[in-house]
Every structure is written in C-alpha cells, then in structure tokens.
Amino acid sequence: MTTSPAERPGTRYDIAVLGAGPAGLAAAVAAAGQGAGTVLIDAGARPGGQYWRHREGDEGALHHGWGHFRRLRRGLSAHGADYRPGHCVWHVERTEAGFTVHATREGSPRTVRAKAVIVATGAYDRQLPFPGWTTPGVFTAGAVQALLKGHGVPAGRRIAVAGTGPFLLPVAAGLAEAGVRVVGVFEAGLPTAFGRHPLATLRNLPKLAEGAGYLGTLLRHRVPYRTRTTVVAAHGTATVTGATVARLDQRWRIVPGSTREIDCDTVAVGYGFTPQTEIPLQLGCAMRRDADGSLVARVDARQRASVDGVYVAGEACGVGGAQLSAVEGELAGLHAAYATTGSAPDRRRLAGLLRRRAAQRSFAAALHRAYPVPDGWQTWLERDTTVCRCEEVTAGAIREAVDDLGATDPRAVKLYARPGMGLCQGRVCGYATTCLVARATGRRPTADDLRGMATRPIAHPLTLGALAAGDDSGGDDSGGG
Amino acid sequence: MTYPSSRPDVLIVGAGVVGAACAYACTAAGLRVAVVERGAAGGGTTSAGEGNILVSDKEPGPELDLALLSSRRWREISEDLGGGTVEYEAKGGVVVAGSRETADGLLRLTAGQRARGVDAVDIGPGELSELEPRVTRQAVGGAFYPQDAQVQPMLATAHLLRRARQRGAVVHTGTGVVGFVRDRRGAVTGVRTDSAEVPVVSARWVINAAGTWAGRLSRLAGAPVPVLPRKGYVLVTEPLPRVVRHKVYTAEYLANVASSDAGLETSVVVEGTRAGTVLIGASRERVGFDRGVSLPVLRTLAAQAIGLFPFLADVLLLRSYLGFRPYCPDHLPVIGADPRAPGLLHACGHEGAGVGLAAATGHLLAQHLTGERPDLDLTPFRPDRFEEATA
Numbered sequence: 115m116t117t118s119p120a121e122r123p124g125t126r127y128d129i130a131v132l133g134a135g136p137a138g139l140a141a142a143v144a145a146a147g148q149g150a151g152t153v154l155i156d157a158g159a160r161p162g163g164q165y166w167r168h169r170e171g172d173e174g175a176l177h178h179g180w181g182h183f184r185r186l187r188r189g190l191s192a193h194g195a196d197y198r199p200g201h202c203v204w205h206v207e208r209t210e211a212g213f214t215v216h217a218t219r220e221g222s223p224r225t226v227r228a229k230a231v232i233v234a235t236g237a238y239d240r241q242l243p244f245p246g247w248t249t250p251g252v253f254t255a256g257a258v259q260a261l262l263k264g265h266g267v268p269a270g271r272r273i274a275v276a277g278t279g280p281f282l283l284p285v286a287a288g289l290a291e292a293g294v295r296v297v298g299v300f301e302a303g304l305p306t307a308f309g310r311h312p313l314a315t316l317r318n319l320p321k322l323a324e325g326a327g328y329l330g331t332l333l334r335h336r337v338p339y340r341t342r343t344t345v346v347a348a349h350g351t352a353t354v355t356g357a358t359v360a361r362l363d364q365r366w367r368i369v370p371g372s373t374r375e376i377d378c379d380t381v382a383v384g385y386g387f388t389p390q391t392e393i394p395l396q397l398g399c400a401m402r403r404d405a406d407g408s409l410v411a412r413v414d415a416r417q418r419a420s421v422d423g424v425y426v427a428g429e430a431c432g433v434g435g436a437q438l439s440a441v442e443g444e445l446a447g448l449h450a451a452y453a454t455t456g457s458a459p460d461r462r463r464l465a466g467l468l469r470r471r472a473a474q475r476s477f478a479a480a481l482h483r484a485y486p487v488p489d490g491w492q493t494w495l496e497r498d499t500t501v502c503r504c505e506e507v508t509a510g511a512i513r514e515a516v517d518d519l520g521a522t523d524p525r526a527v528k529l530y531a532r533p534g535m536g537l538c539q540g541r542v543c544g545y546a547t548t549c550l551v552a553r554a555t556g557r558r559p560t561a562d563d564l565r566g567m568a569t570r571p572i573a574h575p576l577t578l579g580a581l582a583a584g585d586d587s588g589g590d591d592s593g594g595g
Numbered sequence: 596m597t598y599p600s601s602r603p604d605v606l607i608v609g610a611g612v613v614g615a616a617c618a619y620a621c622t623a624a625g626l627r628v629a630v631v632e633r634g635a636a637g638g639g640t641t642s643a644g645e646g647n648i649l650v651s652d653k654e655p656g657p658e659l660d661l662a663l664l665s666s667r668r669w670r671e672i673s674e675d676l677g678g679g680t681v682e683y684e685a686k687g688g689v690v691v692a693g694s695r696e697t698a699d700g701l702l703r704l705t706a707g708q709r710a711r712g713v714d715a716v717d718i719g720p721g722e723l724s725e726l727e728p729r730v731t732r733q734a735v736g737g738a739f740y741p742q743d744a745q746v747q748p749m750l751a752t753a754h755l756l757r758r759a760r761q762r763g764a765v766v767h768t769g770t771g772v773v774g775f776v777r778d779r780r781g782a783v784t785g786v787r788t789d790s791a792e793v794p795v796v797s798a799r800w801v802i803n804a805a806g807t808w809a810g811r812l813s814r815l816a817g818a819p820v821p822v823l824p825r826k827g828y829v830l831v832t833e834p835l836p837r838v839v840r841h842k843v844y845t846a847e848y849l850a851n852v853a854s855s856d857a858g859l860e861t862s863v864v865v866e867g868t869r870a871g872t873v874l875i876g877a878s879r880e881r882v883g884f885d886r887g888v889s890l891p892v893l894r895t896l897a898a899q900a901i902g903l904f905p906f907l908a909d910v911l912l913l914r915s916y917l918g919f920r921p922y923c924p925d926h927l928p929v930i931g932a933d934p935r936a937p938g939l940l941h942a943c944g945h946e947g948a949g950v951g952l953a954a955a956t957g958h959l960l961a962q963h964l965t966g967e968r969p970d971l972d973l974t975p976f977r978p979d980r981f982e983e984a985t986a
C-alpha cells in the first residue's frame with residue numbers, strides 16, 4: 115500500500131475504522147470513496163475479518179462472496195485509505211478534537227487520531243459450559259473454521275460439530291470438504307420457525323440457498339444432521355476421546371434415557387455469537403440487549419452510536435451475518451464521511467442500502483427467533499463443572515456466591531468468586547456467568563448484568579512498559595485525559 | 596430467617612465494608628440491626644478498592660490510633676469468619692526510599708510511629724532486597740512494617756453481613772434511602788426509602804455508612820458532613836508466580852496520602868495477590884464523580900510501578916478499575932453521634948483506608964450505642980467539627 119501524506123506522524127484522519135471484517139472494509143472503502151481521509155486498523159495480518167479469513171496466497175476457492183471481498187480490497191487502495199494490519203486496539207480515548215486510538219503493534223505502542231471512529235470489531239463464538247468443555251480438543255466452531263481457513267489445518271480427524279445456529283453448517287461443510295470426518299452436526303434447536311416468517315424468507319432467498327448448499331455438501335459426505343440434540347459432555351483428560359450426545363426438550367433439558375456416547379477426537383461448539391463491545395463501552399455509548407441475548411451498541415438509522423462521532427457497524431451492533439455487516443459498514447462510512455468532510459452521498463445509493471439493511475435485519479431477527487438459547491443448558495452442568503476456565507471457577511462456586519454470600523448480580527459474583535477475572539477477562543464465560551447468576555436470583559439477564567461482565571477499559575492486554583512509554587510516533591496524546 | 600417483629604435498634608444505611616462492619620459489631624453487641632443498601636452489597640467504593648489494612652502509611656495522630664485498633668480487630672474478625680474466607684493475610688508492608696532525603700524523612704516517621712505502638716523496622720538496601728528480591732537497585736533503604744495486612748474487601752463485606760444475618764440482622768438490598776423520619780422533638784427515628792416493599796424503616800438509631808455518598812445522605816437529614824469523592828485507579832497484571840511478596844510502596848506515597856493538593860497525585864503501591872496478579876495502585880485525583888478513564892494517569896502509575904520493580908515493564912496489563920474514595924477536608928473519617936440530629940450517627944469519610952479502618956469503626960460505634968466506654972476517644976472524628984472550623 116502506498117504511503118499517503120496522511121500517514122505522517124501527528125496527522126489527524128477524518129475517520130478511523132476499527133476492524134477489517136465485512137463491516138470495516140465496506141466502511142473504509144465507502145468513506146475513502148467519498149474523499150474522507152480514512153485509516154483502517156485491524157488486529158489481523160490480512161483484511162477480511164472472520165468471514166473472509168484466509169491464508170497468504172489463498173485466492174478464495176473456499177470462500178463465499180470472494181468477488182465482493184476482492185472489490186473491497188481493491189477499493190481500499192484505489193481510494194487511498196491507509197490500512198494498518200497487526201494493530202491491536204486497546205483503548206479509544208475521546209479528546210477535544212475527536213478521538214485517539216491506542217493500539218499496539220508487535221507489542222509497541224501506536225496511536226492514531228481521527229475526527230470520527232467507526233467501530234467494526236465483530237463478534238466471536240458464544241460458548242456454553244458443559245462437563246468436559248475445557249478438555250483439549252474442544253474448540254469453538256469459529257476457531258475450527260479459523261484454523262482451516264487461516265492456516266489450512268483441520269482441528270482433528272473425527273470432529274463433532276455442536277451448538278445452535280445456521281453458522282454451524284458452513285463450518286461442518288468446510289471440514290467435510292477438506293476431507294475431515296465429521297461424525298455429526300448436533301443442532302440443539304429445532305429451526306422450523308422460518309416457515310412462520312415467509313416474508314423474511316422470500317427476501318433472503320440467496321442466503322437460504324447458501325444454507326441449502328451447505329446441507330447438500332453434508333449429505334454428499336454422509337454427515338448426520340440432528341436437531342434438538344447436542345453434545346452435553348466431552349470425555350478424556352489429556353485430549354478428547356469421545357463425547358456424550360443427548361436429545362433435548364424444548365427448554366434444552368436432557369430427555370431422560372436419550373444420551374449416547376460417540377467416538378470423536380474433537381468437538382467444535384458454538385451457541386451463537388458474542389459481539390466485541392469493549393470500545394463502545396469505553397466511549398460510554400448506550401447499549402442494549404439484543405434479541406439473541408447479547409449486549410450490543412445502540413445505533414440510529416445512520417449507524418451512529420449515542421456518543422458524538424462514534425459509529426458502529428456489523429456484529430458489534432447486532433449479530434446478523436456478513437452481508438448485513440457489509441451493508442451497515444457502507445452506511446456508516448458514507449454518513450461518517452459526510453459528517454467529517456461534508457461530502458454528500460448519492461441518495462439512490464443510500465436508499466438501496468437502507469432497503470437491504472431492513473430486509474437483512476428482519477432476516478437476522480427471524481434467525482434469532484428460530485435459534486433461541488433457552489436456559490435449560492444449565493441443567494447439563496455438575497456442581498464441579500468449570501464455568502470460568504482462566505480462574506477455574508465452578509458452577510457450584512457461582513451458586514454459592516449467590517446463595518451464601520448474597521450476591522445479586524454478576525458483577526458481585528465476579529468479585530466474590532472470580533469468574534471473568536483471568537486472562538480472557540470474561541470474554542468466554544461472561545455470558546454463561548450472567549445467565550447462571552440471573553437464574554439463581556430468579557430473574558432474566560439484563561443489559562446491566564451483561565455490561566458488568568463486558569466492561570474492559572483495556573480491550574487488549576499490553577505490557578506495562580508499552581503503557582508507560584506511550585507512542586512517540588503517532589503524535590501527542592498526553593493531553594487527552 | 597424471619598423478620599424481627601419489633602423495630603430494629605440500629606438501622607445502617609449503606610452496605611459497603613464500613614456498613615457491614617457496623618452490622619457485624621452491633622449484632623455481636625446484642626443489638627437488633629437492619630441494613631438498607633440502594634444497590635448491591637459492596638457495590639460502592641468497596642468493590643473498587645484494594646484491601647490493604649495499613650498502619651505504615653499513617654502519621655502519628657488519631658487516624659494512626661484508629662488504624663492500630665482496627666488492625667487488631669481485623670485479626671480477631673478474620674479468625675471468627677475464617678481467615679481464608681475473607682483472604683486475610685498479614686503479609687507486611689515494605690516502604691522504599693529512593694533518595695537519601697526521603698530515607699531521612701522516613702526515619703523520622705518510623706520513630707514517631709514506634710512511639711505510638713507501631714512495629715516499624717528501619718532497613719538498609721541489603722535487607723530490602725532480601726525482603727523484596729526484585730525491587731529496584733536504586734533504593735537507598737526503607738522500612739518494614741510486619742503489622743500491615745489485607746483482606747479481600749468484597750468477601751470481607753459479604754462475610755461480615757452473613758455473620759450479622761446469622762445473628763438476626765436483616766439486609767435490604769436494592770433499597771435507597773430518600774428521606775428521614777423525625778419525631779416532634781426533631782430526633783431521627785427512621786428513614787423513608789424508594790422501595791414499595793419497605794417504604795419506611797424505623798429504628799432507635801440510624802447510622803450513615805453511605806461512603807462517598809454520605810454527604811448527600813447527611814444533607815437529607817439536615818446534618819451535613821462534607822464527604823467528597825477522590826478518584827483512584829488500580830492496574831491489574833496477568834497472573835505471575837509470587838514475585839512481589841509484600842505491599843511495596845515508595846516513601847513518596849506517604850506525602851500524597853496526606854496531601855490536600857487538588858491535582859493529580861500518583862505514587863504507586865505494588866502488591867501480589869493470591870490469584871497471582873499484581874495490583875498497582877493508586878492515584879488520587881479530585882475530579883468529582885467523573886467515570887472517564889484518563890490514560891495519562893494510568894501511564895504514570897505504570898511508570899512508577901516499573902520504577903519500583905523494573906521487571907514489570909515486560910508484564911502484561913490485563914485490566915484497570917477505578918473508584919471514588921470518600922474523603923473529608925481534614926482527611927479524618929466521621930465517626931460518632933451527631934448532636935445536630937439526635938438518633939443519627941455517622942460512619943463515613945474513610946478516604947483511602949475504609950477497608951482498613953472499618954473494623955474499628957464498627958467496634959467503636961457498637962461500644963457507644965451499648966453505653967460502653969469506647970476504646971478510643973471519638974472527639975477527633977466528631978461529625979460537627981467542620982461547622983466549628985468555619986464558624
């Protein structure tokens with residue numbers, strides 16, 4: 115990529131886009147296309163995010179929408195946006211003139227200043243605990259997919275894919291096509307709800323066709339697909355040697371007598387997604403609990419968060435798949451460009467984007483209805499089942515914090531029993547802990563509960579040395595606080 | 596547990612560590628106790644601080660006497676509750692002097708402290724690196740305080756309340772006090788709350804243990820005490836093997852604790868925890884209740900921690916948190932009965948030592964309420980001292 119004048123130390127961009135997945139790429143291309151000085155910052159080595167994750171030299175044989183990705187990648191350089199891979203953003207600070215983005219690159223501090231920020235940090239797999247889920251060989255579905263897409267490495271030889279949601283299908287299909295034996299896809303839900311939302315279905319035929327394609331692949335490879343069934347325990351100590359599969363009732367309690375053992379060396383699990391909301395939370399943006407139970411940033415029709423100059427696009431403001439993310443990103447890019455440079459977007463383009471966003475959001479809402487996560491999973495746990503793996507906190511310890519110590523919310527439980535205090539800072543166990551505490555106190559999880567486990571002033575660990583040093587290349591940031 | 600049919604003797608407003616210690620001591624003295632807390636128990640400043648129980652950081656004077664009493668009470672309480680349950684640990688404090696000048700000042704301080712009963716040992720660089728092998732080689736000496744201890748503040752609060760409940764106390768969380776009930780002669784006889792379940796709670800005495808919000812509560816009672824917020828951050832590192840053995844801080848910290856300077860002051864206190872993380876605190880700033888994170892402050896804390904322990908430069912920072920210490924202009928807490936509002940007592944304004952001083956605070960108030968002679972003279976902590984000062 116060329117070095118534009120904007121890259122000189124101390125320069126302020128119009129727009130900093132955080133995250134280079136479908137949402138961030140679309141945002142950066144749209145903003146730069148409008149003439150805004152744009153920088154795209156991403157932790158990964160290559161653009162594409164989770165959806166277009168790829169290896170060096172991989173030109174998309176295994177990917178959906180690769181043409182779209184290539185167009186975006188071309189647009190990025192054609193419009194002169196700066197692209198900064200390998201930058202982990204750990205804090206975004208509001209300053210009088212806009213924002214200072216604090217990142218580290220290979221451990222060294224880097225700062226970038228901009229008038230507006232577009233947060234497009236995506237989401238990661240939501241995990242639910244079950245006996246044995248911390249055994250080596252149990253992965254998230256996303257991690258299995260990332261290993262395959264990003265490194266060309268299958269996670270195991272006999273893989274069980276379990277959880278809920280349509281995104282289990284591409285994972286299983288990808289594995290099967292790579293020659294891995296997929297012993298089964300165990301879908302805990304019973305996704306029939308689509309039939310009841312014909313409108314959403316009609317508008318999104320292409321997306322369903324994608325799903326049908328994956329199902330076809332599974333059929334071809336003779337991979338069993340079971341609904342209202344899931345992996346409720348993994349076995350083995352050093353590595354996974356097998357798993358227990360059970361049928362579930364409507365509330366996801368195990369149907370008595372339905373458990374059976376399967377032979378596998380790997381389990382890939384995903385129960386939906388958890389959006390990465392550290393940055394909106396740092397900036398004090400209003401949040402809400404989405405239909406799928408996740409904490410997301412509130413945005414208005416222009417993808418603006420409640421804080422001036424902050425836009426959010428993609429999964430960070432609601433999970434809905436790659437296409438919705440890209441549409442939201444483009445909208446955010448156009449609006450942020452207008453707000454910072456006054457360059458007005460084409461009305462017809464905007465209208466088209468709004469239509470697509472509405473259709474895809476209603477599809478996303480239908481998906482969330484079709485794949486709910488009822489709290490019966492809590493009955494799969496034993497008292498000694500680990501919930502927080504970093505701090506080795508069990509389900510029993512969480513229960514005690516409520517029953518014996520009188521904790522009434524997840525934040526108190528975190529301070530009593532330490533779930534979410536370890537290396538991952540509650541990214542993995544935050545959702546499960548919130549649900550366990552809510553149920554133990556006889557209520558439903560709230561946005562505040564989720565916020566208590568998701569607030570992280572340091573979005574990414576950095577060394578104290580890097581913090582103390584600050585950045586001497588990216589301009590002065592000492593006066594921000 | 597059944598709700599006591601008769602009205603409680605004592606109603607405690609605020610279930611932070613101070614309110615919890617009051618509930619513990621009052622129930623131990625045989626009083627009937629109710630606690631009202633607008634949020635969750637421990638959810639105020641208690642959840643945002645560290646749990647140091649220090650005698651080392653106090654100059655000779657009433658606060659030091661309070662700290663010495665409190666440190667003894669904490670040892671007894673932790674035995675009663677089970678030291679492990681509240682993570683009580685008497686690990687000792689090490690104060691490091693970076694220059695000859697500071698070292699001389701420290702010598703004068705330790706001499707004064709010893710005269711008041713503090714166990715303070717002056718140490719040279721050799722003993723220092725024996726106590727703390729990884730401490731900076733720049734240090735010229737320091738002091739060792741074996742009495743310095745700690746608890747985990749949230750667990751301490753929970754277990755103090757739990758014991759109080761076992762002795763019949765009733766704790767209403769999610770119940771905020773919005774006003775006071777007074778009788779014809781103006782004496783406080785209870786509180787009004789924002790909860791439909793317990794709209795009014797009557798009691799013979801009401802204790803204001805509302806922490807940093809105690810000033811607001813005291814105004815509702817028409818007996819104001821000036822409690823203000825003083826913001827502080829703590830940095831938490833990744834878990835490490837036990838590399839920092841004591842509470843280690845720079846002698847400059849002592850100047851900051853006592854300071855009235857409105858600006859930012861940071862002087863670092865470094866300590867290892869059971870979980871292996873290293874805690875780095877704490878800054879002191881007067882910026883009201885601004886919850887915004889200020890990077891320059893975090894940066895300064897990090898730099899000072901590295902100055903004390905150079906190896907920390909390569910250690911990962913996992914998170915930071917912040918809170919608002921409840922402070923009074925003269926840096927002493929408010930403990931005792933308020934002559935302006937009979938029936939009202941205060942237990943607030945402990946600034947950066949509320950955990951440490953909680954045990955003595957509860958103990959002294961329980962003594963006062965049961966007509967016993969308090970172990971310490973409460974005059975320096977009296978609630979109406981601020982009016983005298985301005986009058």
Ligand SMILES: Cc1cc2nc3c(=O)[nH]c(=O)nc-3n(C[C@H](O)[C@H](O)[C@H](O)COP(=O)(O)OP(=O)(O)OC[C@H]3O[C@@H](n4cnc5c(N)ncnc54)[C@H](O)[C@@H]3O)c2cc1C
Nearest residue numbers: 133135136137157163164165203235236256428429435436
């Ligand atoms: C297993 C799996 C299968 C899926 N299959 C499909 C499918 O078949 N069809 C479909 O439509 N969708 C699918 N999805 C969903 C799809 O991947 C997402 O909808 C899409 O990637 C979201 O786009 P995004 O731009 O919001 O976020 P992402 O693609 O997640 O991109 C976010 C980017 O932000 C970066 N980032 C995050 N935090 C920081 C930080 N602090 N500093 C720097 N960079 C940061 C990340 O590195 C990443 O590059 C699947 C997802 C998974 C996990």
Ligand SMILES: Cc1cc2nc3c(=O)[nH]c(=O)nc-3n(C[C@H](O)[C@H](O)[C@H](O)COP(=O)(O)OP(=O)(O)OC[C@H]3O[C@@H](n4cnc5c(N)ncnc54)[C@H](O)[C@@H]3O)c2cc1C
Nearest residue numbers: 609611613633639640641644647772806918948949950951
């Ligand atoms: C960064 C930092 C580090 C610290 N380190 C230490 C340390 O190492 N050692 C130490 O001893 N101290 C330390 N402190 C100080 C210590 O945390 C406080 O002094 C102590 O927690 C105060 O306890 P409290 O019970 O008075 O207040 P809080 O814990 O704030 O409790 C007061 C309670 O009153 C409730 N309340 C307020 N108004 C109402 C109302 N109207 N109705 C009902 N309830 C109400 C609040 O919700 C709150 O829960 C530190 C503080 C900070 C910020």
